[in-house]
Amino acid sequence: MRASRLLSLLLLLQSHGRMTAAQLAQRLEVSVRTVYRDVESLHAAGIPLYGEAGHAGGYQLVEGWRTRLTGLTAEEAERLFLAGLPGPAAELGYGAVVAALQLKLQAALPPALADRALRLQQRFHLDTPGWYADGDASPHLAAVADAVWRERRLRVRYRSWSGEVDRVLEPYGLVLKGGRWYAVANRPGRDAPATYRINQILALTTLDEGFDRPAEFDLPAWWQAHVVRFRAQLHRDDATIRLSPRGRQRLREVASDVVAGAAEGNAGPPDAAGWVTTVVPIESLTHAHGDLLRLGAEVEVLAPAELRAMLADTAVALATLYRPEPPS
Known part of the structure; x- marks a missing residue:
């Protein structure tokens, strides 16, 4: 923790210029006495840091001196914000740059911070594509x-x-x-x-x-x-539907948050079999037809009549397609 605090103190002075011991103590959430000890440690490590007494005094670094991560190139610094997203970075063509940057950061950090960074990397992973697709692939x-x-x-x-x-x-x-x-x-x-x-x-x-x-x-x-x-233009009409208990659960998995939320918020009391009647927003008859087909027999469309007819026609076509052949 102390190595992390020393680095934070150094970066605070580098970012803000002159700061008093009291200001540093407040930002670092330590006592003023601890700040005095940390400043002495930085002095001993060869950091060009000095303090001035008085009302306008405080600690500051020698003008023009800045710490830097050895070997960090301008391109690597520009891509630093992508370090937590190696997949998208690689898609953008920066995979090798980000990999080199992560190695340099790990080598430059004090042992305590390097260990913490490694623990974070092993405990948090960002996977941006959805479950049913790997995302876009484009040579451009x-x-x-x-x-x-x-x-x-x-x-x-x-x-x-x-x-x-x-x-x-x-x-x-x-x-x-x-x-x-x-x-x-x-x-x-x-x-x-x-x-x-x-x-x-x-x-x-x-x-x-x-x-x-x-x-x-x-x-x-x-x-x-x-x-x-x-999103405001996406849903231009409504559909009245009946959902089975299984259909309500499945709707949360396959529909958008807006549709699933509307289905729950507009749902009436369940009938004896657990089915509820509700109203959901739809983008168009075609989109609603495709989305509701994913629920199979766990949903019944009551209105509009055109959507009900489209689903009925599809059901007849499916029944015909999968009708068992009579024994010869």
Whole structure:
């Protein structure tokens, strides 16, 4: 713990400049006497640290002196934030850089901190893709990431809902959502960026043209607002359904949180067999048809009539397909 505290004291002075013993003690949650002892230890270790008495006094490092992790390159420092996500880092083309960075960090840390870092790595693992998919695979992801970093325009052949289209894009950022990579990019002459799923890029050329990324553009804030807009437009109608006890449980596993929450919140009292009638939001008849089929005979659609008819037709088709052949 003391080695960790000494490093924290050093980094506090490096970040904030002059600080009093009382300020350091408050930040480190120790006594002022402990701060005095720690400062003496840093002196003994050769750290150029000095103190001044008086009202405006305090401890500070010699001007121009900064601690650094030996061998840490500029590229490794830029990729430091990816160290906890080796899978996505590798997809972006930074796997080797992040691996080297982790080794250097482990070698540079004091033994107590290195042991703690290793324990954290062994106890917490981030696996971003969902259970039923490994995420997107795209040969163009690294090129898009490079264009984002260097602010270069891209010419892409893109598979959209309406078919294949050619676009020139100014990529503002990349987002990993549920194991899928998206580019947030603007088109020259447009006023607002849009999202483009990376694995739908069929061909890509990096142009020898730069662009000015708006200084006020905040990628996390923009993405959060985009998700809110997307969810608000996602469910445009309602369906009245009956769910068996098993169906209620399965719905929590296969449906979105919005649908599962609505089903529970709108559910009436169960009947003698445990079935409940409830109302759930749906995006479209086609999407609802596919989603509710996953529940099989554990759900009955009461309305709208078109959705009920679609499921009934599918049930008849399945029964015909799987009808046993009569014995010869």
